[in-house]
Amino acid sequence: MEDMNSKIIEKLEYNRIIRQLSDLAITAPAKAQALKLMPSSDFDEVKKSIDQTRVLSNILRVKGPMPITDFKDVRPSLKRLKVKANLNGEELGNIFLVLSLAKDVGQFASDLEEREIDTRPIEKYLKNLAVPEDLFKKLNQAIEYDGTVKDTASSKLMQLRHDIQSNETDIKNHMNDYISGKHTQYLSENIVTIRDGRYVLPVKQEYKNKFGGVVHDQSASGQTLFVEPQAVLVLNNRQQNLLAQERQEIHRILIELSELAGAYQKEINNNALALTQLDFLSAKSKLAKKMKATEPVLNQDHIIKLRKARHPLIDPKKVVPNNIELGTTFDTMLITGPNTGGKTITLKTLGLLQLMAQAGLFITAEEGSQLTVFNEIYADIGDEQSIEQSLSTFSSHMDQIIKIMNNVTEDDLVLIDELGAGTDPEEGASLAIAILDDLRQTQAKIAITTHYPELKLYGYNRKRTTNASMEFDLKKLAPTYRLRIGIPGQSNAFAIAHQLGMNEAVVDKARDLMNDEDSDINKMIERLTEQTKAAEQLHETLKQNVDQSITLKRQLQNGLDWYNQQVQKQLEKSQEKADEMLAKKRKQAEKIINDLEEQRRAGGQVRTNKVIEAKGALNKLERENQNLANNKVLQREKKRHDVSVGDNVKVLSYGQQGVITKKLGEHEFEVQIGILKVKVTDRDVEKIAAQASQKKPEKSVRSSRGLRSSRASSELDLRGQRYEEALTNLDRYLDASLLAGLNTVTIIHGIGTGAIRNGVQQYLKRNRHVKSYNYAPANQGGTGATIVNLQ
Structure with missing residues (x-):
């Protein structure tokens, strides 16, 4: 490009x-x-x-x-x-x-x-x-951003600068003695100055021998000599030597840093x-x-769809935003109408925003505006304020048009301002139509302005071509600078003349002089303008309503998300509290059992009342555990989360019932509500309980299994029980056996699939109260039972 x-x-x-x-x-x-x-x-x-x-x-x-x-x-x-x-x-x-x-x-x-x-x-x-890091550390130690070498660059440099400062102090003290003591009468001024890098005094010419030392300079009049007194000569020499050593050390440091940087x-x-x-x-x-620009949405279909586009160089408070399209239902847009109406600014806005986007810049248009990437952008844009143009301008204009016609392809954008202007209006209009027909054959995207009335109907009898115009406010007698796509520009001469007070008879006569075809065209354009304006106002109202609905939905969703987060936090907090409570109660239970066990091991008689108290405490803990498990709030929340594909649910955010059709993630589902499919989280659904269609099965009675009575038996039968139920009963049974002082018990688990048998073995392996365990002898059940020795 x-x-x-x-x-x-x-x-x-x-x-x-x-x-x-x-x-x-x-x-x-x-x-x-x-x-x-x-x-x-x-x-x-x-x-x-x-x-x-x-x-x-x-x-x-x-x-x-x-x-x-x-x-x-x-x-x-x-x-x-x-x-x-x-x-x-x-x-x-x-x-x-x-x-x-x-x-x-x-x-x-x-x-x-x-x-x-x-x-x-x-x-x-x-x-x-x-x-x-090593280069950064060394530079940080040695140099300032402005290039000054730091004292910390080397220990030698630090010592040299300390010596320089100390020696300079000695020099200044000596020199101050001269300008504040009895020697002041010999000085032209009571100051200390520097010549050739050495401290000197401004001495009157006739007293130069009073100080000895060396004369370094004299004033223009010769009445003042700048003398380095003999008393500071040695100190100045030392200072120069120290400064020379400092320069050498700095040079060495810079060489060292340069070598490191070179790596x-x-x-x-x-x-x-x-x-x-x-x-x-x-x-x-x-x-x-x-x-206040937005990101352009790029497409490869050569479509331009700018919403509320504004020229970025015009004051935002004054610029009029416009909707501009090309490549949607039409590839060529012909903007007609009088000069000074904003046609040229519209072309420039389109061209400039396209250039900005292709340079990777955001554009001054409403969010979501679309642009494409053209291979070339051709433009011939003049000054829209120039109504009369010279022949030389027309020649230059035609020269540019010819170059465009010779090079343009379907991948290009063409912008031409006032096509055919600068020559005889009739010839210019005919030439403009011929040029447009030729350019359209290339299938490039074209936007052209013209004030020729002959082109008003061009967009109505050409494929993928449309007319457009700049709106004019008849009440204010001024252009509004708003682009109207689909409507050609109309002449407002009669309306303006009437508004300005011209005799109505004159205006009517002028209308009569117009041929019927032109009059009908103007009336048609006027009706189209009114209808388009009404449609645009309706569209804007509907758009505002949609935007408000989207905003409201977003606010509701945010509120729902916040509520779900609070519920989740409360649930997690309750769960943590429950876990802490269970851990505390479990420790209390273990302490009760351990205390009784210690008494039994010590050979002491465990009194009946102690056993009863212990059993009472354990039963209390069990009831508390059961109450927690039956907590309605926790159970309801758990039930609400427990949904799967095929479940009937109520979607809370919609207030509608539906069926879960797909699981999208750990906490996300797809729900079918009528003909709609929506994406929801498990926090937004509530499972609907299915109506009972069958009789509830009778509860099975296992009086012969589990703990048969409050008095511990030496045998526990777990056959026919579920895995979790069997292990729970086993845990309770061993506690009761320990309290009863049993040393050996038999666990009947059967052979079956081996799940309960393996579970029993694993549990016994972890239980610290189990001394040993083995399968029963063949005549007592074999691998279908386990004999347990307690300690």
């Missing part, structure tokens, strides 16, 4: 956009990159660029601007390092600044994923923010490039925020 873009950049004012972009960049390299930004015709490249702008816009919205400050281009310094040249302090300070910024930005970006910002489009830049040229360059690119992309996001 470079060749054609270079010609339309100025007319579409794209260069003003990138100048604003450059101003918003912080670093010099990013500013330069912004000024070179050109639109691309590669769809993938444009999409990638838009994606990157979106990421930085999200970062700007969530976290604010990236912590980037200005730095100089490091490439000249890297070129010097490549040839083993040494860098000066400013260059090394700039490299230190780049590495520091890379660290800061890396830290800034470390929690972006936690904030649900997709950083994949800029991942390569973030990965390049890898700072060599990390690639890393330095990668960090600088990453920062430049992030700054450049940040500028795009700042421009979007400044312009």
